[in-house]
Amino acid sequence: MSPALPAGDPVPADGALPATAAVGSAERDLGIYLHVPFCRVRCGYCDFNTYTATELGGGASQAAYADTARREIDLAAGVLARAGVAERPVSTVFVGGGTPTLLPAADLATMLDHVRATWGLAPGAEVTTEANPDSVTPASLEELACAGFTRVSFGMQSAVPHVLATLDRTHDPERLPDVVRWAREAGLAVSVDLIYGTPGESAADWRTSLEAAVDLEPDHVSAYALGIEPGTKMGAQVRRGELPMPDDDDAAAKYEVADDVLTAAGLSWYEVSNFARTPQDACRHNLAYWRGADWWGIGPGAHSHVGGVRWWNVKHPRAYAHRLEQGQSPGAGQELLDDDARELERIMLGVRLAEGLELAPGTGRVPERHRRAVAELIAEGLVEMPPARQGRIALTRRGRLLADAVVRALTP
Structure with missing residues (x-):
């Protein structure tokens, strides 16, 4: 189940x-x-x-x-x-x-x-x-x-x-x-x-x-x-x-x-x-x-995200069909992501990409709160900073195996 x-x-x-x-x-x-x-x-x-x-x-x-x-x-x-x-x-x-x-x-x-x-x-x-x-x-x-x-x-x-x-x-x-x-x-x-x-x-x-x-x-x-x-x-x-x-x-x-x-x-x-x-x-x-784009999930149990609002549909196909037949949303629950939650998701998801994670979007810098963690992650061989992408970190192969540890190091 x-x-x-x-x-x-x-x-x-x-x-x-x-x-x-x-x-x-x-x-x-x-x-x-x-x-x-x-x-x-x-x-x-x-x-x-x-x-x-x-x-x-x-x-x-x-x-x-x-x-x-x-x-x-x-x-x-x-x-x-x-x-x-x-x-x-x-x-x-x-x-x-x-x-x-x-x-x-x-x-x-x-x-x-x-x-x-x-x-x-x-x-x-x-x-x-x-x-x-x-x-x-x-x-x-x-x-x-x-x-x-x-x-x-x-x-x-x-x-x-x-x-x-x-x-x-x-x-x-x-x-x-x-x-x-x-x-x-x-x-x-x-x-x-x-x-x-x-x-x-x-x-x-x-x-x-x-x-x-x-x-x-x-x-x-x-x-x-x-x-x-x-x-x-x-x-x-x-x-x-x-x-x-x-x-x-x-x-x-x-x-x-x-x-x-x-x-x-x-x-x-x-x-x-x-x-x-x-x-x-x-x-x-x-x-x-x-990358945090918008998507609408159609179907029982499907999840959606639009502009920092996340919601999910009722699970069972019968309940799903019944709600729509009644002209009602099949949504079972939702959450409005605050700035902290959105930043956590940006790090959790973005760090997994080969293109690398931009630590302070639009600045090309490593924020003060991340500098020590990034230095330690580099020393441990978990991330690297591509020379042509200032302010970004990318996982090494060892880092890919320990991506959750990288996320923990970058979040409070």
């Missing part, structure tokens, strides 16, 4: 935003996240807000989901307009889940068409969908490309059957070259997601997965350390002693192998867990998160 939503203040029934959300909005990009909460099988490690057909029961139809999402898009447009948030074409759209491609490609196209009709898409907009390798066909990928999708992110996770079995992944790893080829033929850019540190995964297994990913010649690779989350099947297996808890040293060693293999293949890190073939291949939607 996915984790509980955070505590927060009530969201107004009409979803209204405070006037402060509009301040500076014309200078910020706007992204749209579309959450599709359906999966054929729940993976044992997953704590995302997803549901199988048996978990949903009645009242939450996959067939009606595109129309339900369109209702929230309409609500979003009204809320932003009434708040005075600048009208802007959407820079990025990301369809995640769950398994978005469990829905017919026509439904995903319907949702994208409604985003386009509501706000417009900026020239060169990035439009991504996640997909499982066993949930696409040449025809469905072609239909997505014709609808305006530019990019697909495949949940590869591993190339080793016993690792996939431990993760409860259902696809055949030998299918990956086919689905990547189909995506290329449709004109879509390709990203693959990998997970390392699965119980029972050897160093040789991880290298096999990396080499298989490289052989696909993707534009982008995400490599995430497995986290064991409470409430998941895998969490219960670890608690009962059926699986070992992932080891931090093993994860660090595997990250270094990933960095070596992916870098040698021409993929450069631009965020701690993400590698791109060129700067243009970096995921612009995720960069918008890390």
